[in-house]
Amino acid sequence: MADFGYSLTPSSRIDLNKADRETFGKLVKLEPDVLKCMACGSCTASCTAGVYTRTSIRSAILYLQNGREKEALEFIKGCMLCGKCTIVCPRAINTRQLVLSICKIYNLK
Amino acid sequence: MNKNVIVIGGGPAGLEASAQLQNMGYNVILVERTHELGGHLAKWDRLFPDGVPAKSVLDSLLANIGGVKYFLGTEVQSVNLLEKSYNVILSNGITILANAVLIASGFDLFPAEKKEEYGYGIYDHVITNADLESFFASRKDKQAVPDPRIPLQPQKIGFVHCVGSRDEKIGNRHCSKVCCATAVKQACEIKEEFPQADVYCFYMDLRMFGRNYEDLYLKAQKDYGIRFIRGRVSEVAEDIDKKLVVKAEDTLSGKPVKVTLDLLVLMAGMKNSGAGQQVGSMISLETAEDGFFSCRDSVYSLQKSNKNGIFFAGACTGPKTLPDTLHEARAAALTVHNYMKNFE
Numbered sequence: 001m002a003d004f005g006y007s008l009t010p011s012s013r014i015d016l017n018k019a020d021r022e023t024f025g026k027l028v029k030l031e032p033d034v035l036k037c038m039a040c041g042s043c044t045a046s047c048t049a050g051v052y053t054r055t056s057i058r059s060a061i062l063y064l065q066n067g068r069e070k071e072a073l074e075f076i077k078g079c080m081l082c083g084k085c086t087i088v089c090p091r092a093i094n095t096r097q098l099v100l101s102i103c104k105i106y107n108l109k
Numbered sequence: 110m111n112k113n114v115i116v117i118g119g120g121p122a123g124l125e126a127s128a129q130l131q132n133m134g135y136n137v138i139l140v141e142r143t144h145e146l147g148g149h150l151a152k153w154d155r156l157f158p159d160g161v162p163a164k165s166v167l168d169s170l171l172a173n174i175g176g177v178k179y180f181l182g183t184e185v186q187s188v189n190l191l192e193k194s195y196n197v198i199l200s201n202g203i204t205i206l207a208n209a210v211l212i213a214s215g216f217d218l219f220p221a222e223k224k225e226e227y228g229y230g231i232y233d234h235v236i237t238n239a240d241l242e243s244f245f246a247s248r249k250d251k252q253a254v255p256d257p258r259i260p261l262q263p264q265k266i267g268f269v270h271c272v273g274s275r276d277e278k279i280g281n282r283h284c285s286k287v288c289c290a291t292a293v294k295q296a297c298e299i300k301e302e303f304p305q306a307d308v309y310c311f312y313m314d315l316r317m318f319g320r321n322y323e324d325l326y327l328k329a330q331k332d333y334g335i336r337f338i339r340g341r342v343s344e345v346a347e348d349i350d351k352k353l354v355v356k357a358e359d360t361l362s363g364k365p366v367k368v369t370l371d372l373l374v375l376m377a378g379m380k381n382s383g384a385g386q387q388v389g390s391m392i393s394l395e396t397a398e399d400g401f402f403s404c405r406d407s408v409y410s411l412q413k414s415n416k417n418g419i420f421f422a423g424a425c426t427g428p429k430t431l432p433d434t435l436h437e438a439r440a441a442a443l444t445v446h447n448y449m450k451n452f453e
């Protein structure tokens with residue numbers, strides 16, 4: 001192959017055509033409030049685990065919406081279920097409960 | 110024919126509607142609870158989008174109310190429907206019989222101390238948008254005592270959008286509509302006042318919807334170098350130097366941010382006026398889930414209430430800009446005029 005002086009990496013584009021809406025639909029059934037998120041970042045900012053790990057409920061919701069389950073789960077792996085994010089969420093989403101439900105639907109322990 | 114119209118509230122909506130109704134030949138009685146006319150406008154310094162002095166607008170409003178009978182420091186004590194007209198008793202002992210009552214009771218500023226995590230009234234250097242306007246307005250007055258909460262040479266200043274708005278936890282889900290434009294305006298003004306300072310705006314969405322508002326935003330970025338950070342402030346703490354440590358997520362980079370500030374300005378939102386609601390309850394006016402009065406419908410009859418003879422103008426039916434409020438006042442005058450024809 002000719003050397004162009006650079007290499008290609010797999011596309012980083014979010015492909016909504018391929019996003020898994022079915023599993024997300026199941027999550028919505030269990031946690032309808034997940035649709036209310038307005039991406040304000042209060043949960044991430046207040047997260048006790050968020051400073052040292054990549055814990056972010058906001059990002060997890062966004063990545064699930066985009067069909068990027070693997071990355072989404074990375075954002076809740078560090079969660080200690082302290083519930084601080086639930087206290088601050090201005091859309092009154094029970095984010096702590098949401099973490100548990102995501103684990104259940106997406107088979108994460 | 111009884112040509113009396115009672116207007117409740119002497120802010121911009123009440124003043125403009127009174128002037129228009131008086132002009133149409135009605136006998137207007139304006140009732141104001143406080144001891145001055147002008148409402149919040151009387152305490153404001155400059156207006157978005159281009160910094161018109163609030164006083165010049167207020168002066169224009171006041172210049173047009175000649176002939177309007179108004180009572181200051183007066184409250185509505187009772188309102189009773191008699192057949193087709195309303196019998197209104199005022200706290201100064203006067204009783205008025207009127208065919209139409211126009212509610213122009215406006216809004217109350219959200220009490221920022223309710224959002225405890227932002228430290229208003231607790232930390233030394235946290236103020237509201239209204240406090241900052243008073244500060245700007247007071248600089249013309251040599252006698253005025255400067256606000257001790259505003260440092261002499263602040264190096265870092267932050268604005269928090271949506272305080273008491275878009276917040277189900279505090280019971281206000283609605284957007285207060287004017288505070289984005291106010292924040293951007295005040296950010297530019299404070300940068301002008303303290304050119305050495307770094308100024309940050311913490312926003313969730315920038316609602317710069319009106320004519321020239323987008324230009325104001327551009328000017329804030331380009332000419333004033335305001336930093337816009339997309340994330341809601343989750344908490345504020347005070348350090349030993351009385352500086353404010355603000356935490357948010359920079360949602361665009363997906364990283365938590367922390368910044369230490371000398372002054373924090375909270376963009377307190379709007380809620381329906383408590384005094385207005387009290388009057389509303391005398392005639393059982395409906396309020397919607399957001400606490401503001403319900404109009405007869407949401408598009409065509411905004412100036413009508415669900416009761417014949419009771420009308421609305423201004424922010425008592427939801428957050429409004431000043432131009433919106435003045436339009437509504439004129440529309441309300443016309444709506445009252447059309448209604449009064451029933452009595453000829």
Ligand code: SF4
Pocket residue numbers: 043046047048049050055056057078079080081082083084085086095096099
């Ligand atoms: S419950 Fe989990 S995600 Fe929420 S603040 Fe606590 S550690 Fe962070």
Ligand code: SF4
Pocket residue numbers: 036037038039040041042043044057058088089090091092093095
């Ligand atoms: S605090 Fe609530 S609304 Fe804000 S990003 Fe987190 S989940 Fe979404």
Ligand code: SF4
Pocket residue numbers: 270271272274275283284285286287288289290314315316376378
């Ligand atoms: S106008 Fe802006 S600051 Fe005010 S409540 Fe709406 S989004 Fe928040």
